[in-house]
Amino acid sequence: MAETKLVAIAVVSSNGVIGDGNDQPFKFPEDWARFKRVTQDHALILGRRTHEAMGLLPGRTSIVITRHPERLSFPRREDGRPHGYAVSSFEEAVAIETGDADDIRFVAGGGQIYQMAWPHLDELDITEVHAEAVGSVRFPEITADEWREVSREPRGEFDFVRYVRAAC
Numbered sequence: 001m002a003e004t005k006l007v008a009i010a011v012v013s014s015n016g017v018i019g020d021g022n023d024q025p026f027k028f029p030e031d032w033a034r035f036k037r038v039t040q041d042h043a044l045i046l047g048r049r050t051h052e053a054m055g056l057l058p059g060r061t062s063i064v065i066t067r068h069p070e071r072l073s074f075p076r077r078e079d080g081r082p083h084g085y086a087v088s089s090f091e092e093a094v095a096i097e098t099g100d101a102d103d104i105r106f107v108a109g110g111g112q113i114y115q116m117a118w119p120h121l122d123e124l125d126i127t128e129v130h131a132e133a134v135g136s137v138r139f140p141e142i143t144a145d146e147w148r149e150v151s152r153e154p155r156g157e158f159d160f161v162r163y164v165r166a167a168c
């Protein structure tokens with residue numbers, strides 16, 4: 001896994017809110033279609049709460065972080081590989097071999113998992129929404145000290161923005 005990039009993918013409101021309880025404040029069909037396209041054939045690292053809200057997605061493996069891995073079980077994919085794994089730490093989530101494409105491993109939330117992944121992330125793939133949201137779950141602050149914007153694709157109500165970690 002030495003060459004694998006860790007990329008956080010998230011929909012973030014202009015005030016940093018990404019969720020309220022188990023709900024996500026914004027659901028844009030174009031963004032969801034892009035999420036599925038970009039993450040296809042890759043493994044996703046998720047918190048247990050986000051996993052329960054999102055379920056398993058075809059064509060990608062969920063690596064679910066929980067303090068109780070023994071409580072989760074996963075069906076097999078068509079090719080016989082497990083559709084998911086339950087792990088008890090971020091380090092384990094990064095290290096586990098899943099058989100998916102290993103150029104990128106996506107960190108797909110929620111708030112607790114973005115926070116624990118933050119020092120380890122290589123890139124951010126953010127759907128930046130041009131509106132505030134109400135909620136208690138926030139994305140870590142993206143500062144110019146730490147992150148350099150490398151592309152921005154305006155799509156009306158939101159932009160698709162990619163950041164890479166700024167050189168020290």
Ligand SMILES: NC(=O)c1ccc[n+]([C@@H]2O[C@H](COP(=O)([O-])OP(=O)(O)OC[C@H]3O[C@@H](n4cnc5c(N)ncnc54)[C@H](OP(=O)(O)O)[C@@H]3O)[C@@H](O)[C@H]2O)c1
Nearest residue numbers: 010011019023024047048049050066067109110111112113
């Ligand atoms: N806007 C977006 O792009 C986006 C994306 C994803 C999610 N969300 C939103 O984010 C919210 C969910 O985020 P959340 O922060 O509440 O939950 P979360 O990050 O999805 O999951 C939290 C769970 O992760 C496990 N966990 C946390 N720290 C751990 C540790 N140190 N060791 C082992 N396991 C640990 C615990 O599972 P156990 O309780 O099983 O131990 C904990 O309950 C929802 O509102 C969702 O809609 C938004």
